[in-house]
Amino acid sequence: MIQHLIVLPVVLPLVAGILTLRSRQGGTRSKRLIGVGATALLVMIGIALLVQAAGGEVSYYALGGWQPPFGIVLVLDRLSALMVLVTAVLALGAVVFACGGDDEKGSNFHGLFQLQLMGINGAFLTGDLFNLFVFFEVLLLASYALLMHGGGKARIQAGVHYVVLNLAGSSLFLIAVGVLYGATGTLNMADMAVRISELPAERAGLVTAGALMLLVVFGLKAAILPLYFWLPRAYAAAPAPVAALFAIMTKVGIYAILRVYSLLFGEQAGPLAGLEQSWIWWLSLATLVAAAMGILAARDLRLMVAYLVLFSVGTLLAGIGIGSVEATSALLYYLIHTTLVTGGLFLLAELIGVQRGKAGTRLVKGRPLKQGGWLAGLFFLGAIAVAGMPPLSGAIGKAFLLIAAEGTQRLWLWPILLGGGLCMMIALSRAGSTLFWRSHGEAAGEVLPRRQWFGVVWLLGASPLLVVLAGPISDYTHATAVQLANPQSMIHALLDGESP
Amino acid sequence: MLAVDLLLTLAALATAGQCLLLPGLFRAVTNLMAFGLVMALIWVRLDAPDVALAEAAIGAGITGALLLTALGQLPASQRQLQHVNYRFPHLFIPITIIVLFIGSLVWAAMLSLPKLGLVKEIAATLPYSGAEHAVTAILLNLRGVDTLLEIAVMLCAVAAIWSLQQAIPPPVLAGVNYPGLTTLARWLHPLFLLTFCYFLWQGTHAPGGAFPAGAVLGAGGVLLLLTSNIEWMHQRAYNPLLRWLLSAGLLLFLATALSGFLMTGTLYGLPPPLAGYFIIAIEVATALSIALMLMTFYLFGRPGNWP
Numbered sequence: 001m002i003q004h005l006i007v008l009p010v011v012l013p014l015v016a017g018i019l020t021l022r023s024r025q026g027g028t029r030s031k032r033l034i035g036v037g038a039t040a041l042l043v044m045i046g047i048a049l050l051v052q053a054a055g056g057e058v059s060y061y062a063l064g065g066w067q068p069p070f071g072i073v074l075v076l077d078r079l080s081a082l083m084v085l086v087t088a089v090l091a092l093g094a095v096v097f098a099c100g101g102d103d104e105k106g107s108n109f110h111g112l113f114q115l116q117l118m119g120i121n122g123a124f125l126t127g128d129l130f131n132l133f134v135f136f137e138v139l140l141l142a143s144y145a146l147l148m149h150g151g152g153k154a155r156i157q158a159g160v161h162y163v164v165l166n167l168a169g170s171s172l173f174l175i176a177v178g179v180l181y182g183a184t185g186t187l188n189m190a191d192m193a194v195r196i197s198e199l200p201a202e203r204a205g206l207v208t209a210g211a212l213m214l215l216v217v218f219g220l221k222a223a224i225l226p227l228y229f230w231l232p233r234a235y236a237a238a239p240a241p242v243a244a245l246f247a248i249m250t251k252v253g254i255y256a257i258l259r260v261y262s263l264l265f266g267e268q269a270g271p272l273a274g275l276e277q278s279w280i281w282w283l284s285l286a287t288l289v290a291a292a293m294g295i296l297a298a299r300d301l302r303l304m305v306a307y308l309v310l311f312s313v314g315t316l317l318a319g320i321g322i323g324s325v326e327a328t329s330a331l332l333y334y335l336i337h338t339t340l341v342t343g344g345l346f347l348l349a350e351l352i353g354v355q356r357g358k359a360g361t362r363l364v365k366g367r368p369l370k371q372g373g374w375l376a377g378l379f380f381l382g383a384i385a386v387a388g389m390p391p392l393s394g395a396i397g398k399a400f401l402l403i404a405a406e407g408t409q410r411l412w413l414w415p416i417l418l419g420g421g422l423c424m425m426i427a428l429s430r431a432g433s434t435l436f437w438r439s440h441g442e443a444a445g446e447v448l449p450r451r452q453w454f455g456v457v458w459l460l461g462a463s464p465l466l467v468v469l470a471g472p473i474s475d476y477t478h479a480t481a482v483q484l485a486n487p488q489s490m491i492h493a494l495l496d497g498e499s500p
Numbered sequence: 501m502l503a504v505d506l507l508l509t510l511a512a513l514a515t516a517g518q519c520l521l522l523p524g525l526f527r528a529v530t531n532l533m534a535f536g537l538v539m540a541l542i543w544v545r546l547d548a549p550d551v552a553l554a555e556a557a558i559g560a561g562i563t564g565a566l567l568l569t570a571l572g573q574l575p576a577s578q579r580q581l582q583h584v585n586y587r588f589p590h591l592f593i594p595i596t597i598i599v600l601f602i603g604s605l606v607w608a609a610m611l612s613l614p615k616l617g618l619v620k621e622i623a624a625t626l627p628y629s630g631a632e633h634a635v636t637a638i639l640l641n642l643r644g645v646d647t648l649l650e651i652a653v654m655l656c657a658v659a660a661i662w663s664l665q666q667a668i669p670p671p672v673l674a675g676v677n678y679p680g681l682t683t684l685a686r687w688l689h690p691l692f693l694l695t696f697c698y699f700l701w702q703g704t705h706a707p708g709g710a711f712p713a714g715a716v717l718g719a720g721g722v723l724l725l726l727t728s729n730i731e732w733m734h735q736r737a738y739n740p741l742l743r744w745l746l747s748a749g750l751l752l753f754l755a756t757a758l759s760g761f762l763m764t765g766t767l768y769g770l771p772p773p774l775a776g777y778f779i780i781a782i783e784v785a786t787a788l789s790i791a792l793m794l795m796t797f798y799l800f801g802r803p804g805n806w807p
Contacts, residue, residue, distance in 0.1 A: 061766075064766060065769035070621055072643055107661050108663050112660075115652060115656055148663065185618065186618060445584065
């Protein structure tokens with residue numbers, strides 16, 4: 001039975017999604033039960049998968065019993081298990097928050113949410129390049145719908161932008177997959193890695209073109225510098241629980257870069273090895289600078305959080321650009337932290353906006369908050385965590401990354417990352433003092449529902465937890481990085497001794 | 501034949517370019533439809549008649565009609581929005597770069613196209629897959645999960661449209677009565693049905709199958725929707741039925757995957773003796789679902805508000 005666990009993160013949300021999509025409005029209670037229940041179950045499955053993968057063994061599930069290379073496989077290693085668990089934890093916070101009322105503002109929230117989870121989980125688990133494309137499509141289409149949940153002009157405008165850009169990205173993805181299939185004759189990533197290592201020289205150009213096109217696609221998903229302009233507006237316009245879930249979407253791009261380039265263009269790829277490294281390194285630094293400026297310039301809390309997501313993307317990509325095992329380990333730790341904390345901040349921003357009434361999340365003078373004390377406390381916690389101040393998890397993640405940089409890389413990374421941290425501190429303290437202190441009039445509005453509080457506390461509470469458990473978690477991320485640096489183990493497990 | 505190929509290439513580039521460059525949304529849409537037709541012809545030249553038909557039905561027919569109807573919803577003042585003064589180098593440079601880039605890629609791909617795909621391995625598995633044609637075997641058995649997920653994608657698209665607004669009742673040629681048009685659409689429909697059945701049947705041994713079949717039937721259905729109103733799709737009483745039918749393809753796929761799990765112990769593992777029956781069942785259900793999904797796009801929102 002244990003080997004079937006791998007398909008559950010895909011099948012469970014699919015079944016839950018269909019169950020909730022089928023019925024018309026009404027039956028909110030049953031939909032919520034299915035949505036929250038399925039997501040909670042996903043957390044448990046995620047933990048079980050993590051335990052299974054922690055041993056270091058790569059296991060796979062051949063769908064339909066067709067063995068690789070021509071069947072589709074779902075692969076479980078340390079990285080995919082970690083990503084699935086992080087997604088599930090984030091999604092649980094978001095879905096419980098949504099049950100506080102956001103899900104009723106449009107139709108089909110829970111069904112689409114589950115299908116989105118299926119797409120994300122599938123993208124993390126698949127070992128097949130074309131299947132990765134299909135899962136990208138699933139998660140994109142579900143995200144279009146979720147982004148426009150509840151309607152409104154700003155959302156639809158941001159949504160159309162997002163749709164068009166991502167459709168262009170999808171077609172480029174398809175072309176890239178076609179080129180790589182044409183050059184290597186296979187779609188299974190492990191098999192492709194073997195064939196790339198044996199590639200005749202005249203086809204190297206074709207593979208490079210395909211690989212760099214893939215980088216553009218993943219860069220668009222991850223929101224790397226010239227391709228990030230869709231992100232701030234889309235994230236700021238999305239409904240809060242959706243924006244929180246979107247915190248993992250940029251990480252899908254990061255994950256895809258990590259997976260594809262470590263597996264296909266690792267050391268065994270010969271002259272093609274590490275062809276993405278220098279691109280990513282410089283672009284990530286530029287992304288960090290742009291994000292820091294965005295954070296300082298944002299006049300709306302949601303927009304600021306969106307730029308914080310962008311800053312975290314830059315940090316993670318810098319980790320990929322460094323490329324060492326230590327850097328990968330550091331970036332994975334930082335990834336857990338930043339996904340959960342920025343997700344929590346999106347939810348918190350919504351609560352603050354609701355209590356401030358007309359002023360919303362705009363950073364202007366507004367009415368005092370009814371539950372200001374609690375909200376301010378949580379904001380303080382989230383701000384410290386996200387800005388990377390000790391003693392919370394952001395500081396640890398950043399410190400790992402700063403140490404991992406070597407030689408001249410330090411000259412670039414240290415000032416930019418630390419300066420960015422300073423910008424975040426300035427912007428967040430300014431935002432906090434405006435939101436909580438600069439107020440006039442009477443506090444009004446309603447007491448916030450408990451479910452929404454739960455969502456925020458669940459996600460922001462991850463930060464202290466990450467500090468307490470920093471030892472075992474960084475051991476795990478280090479083991480993950482070692483596993484990623486040795487793609488042979490995955491190739492061996494999948495192709496059963498075919499590898500050199 | 502080289503002349504025909506060159507002509508088709510030029511036509512594709514020309515229609516695509518006009519679609520981007522000409523002012524006025526209406527011209528852009530008509531050029532897009534022409535582009536779809538040219539693409540269909542190109543597919544025919546590439547010996548892929550099934551793709552050609554799907555392209556003609558979706559690329560030229562359905563997308564075009566969808567865009568035209570959307571254009572009809574725009575206020576007249578916004579239809580001519582594209583009056584930006586394009587200066588020559590502004591567009592010329594990026595377009596040339598893109599064309600050169602794609603052209604060189606295709607060139608490189610053609611020059612070094614290896615023959616090391618998985619053709620041989622797949623031919624060896626055909627007897628166990630329940631289908632006689634490699635494409636059908638891949639789509640519905642070997643990589644059946646991909647197809648299942650694509651159906652899920654289409655369902656997501658329907659849900660996305662439904663979450664935007666209430667359905668817009670079709671214009672039914674508001675006020676203007678063209679009796680011939682309605683009748684023609686109805687008389688043509690059996691032809692669409694016949695083509696649908698032919699493609700489904702053909703799919704087991706030659707190019708064809710659920711996707712082209714669904715596209716053709718969907719195109720016919722859209723024609724009906726545009727010329728005469730299909731009332732039941734809007735009625736509240738039929739809404740649950742509509743939802744069931746829309747998800748039928750995905751549900752049957754899922755049921756197949758799970759029954760495969762029960763019979764062979766792996767998800768979607770179809771036992772070879774029964775695989776053929778499963779494939780036919782899925783083909784019929786997905787084709788119908790696809791056709792219906794394409795039609796529901798034309799409701800422009802969530803139906804079910806009519807008593």
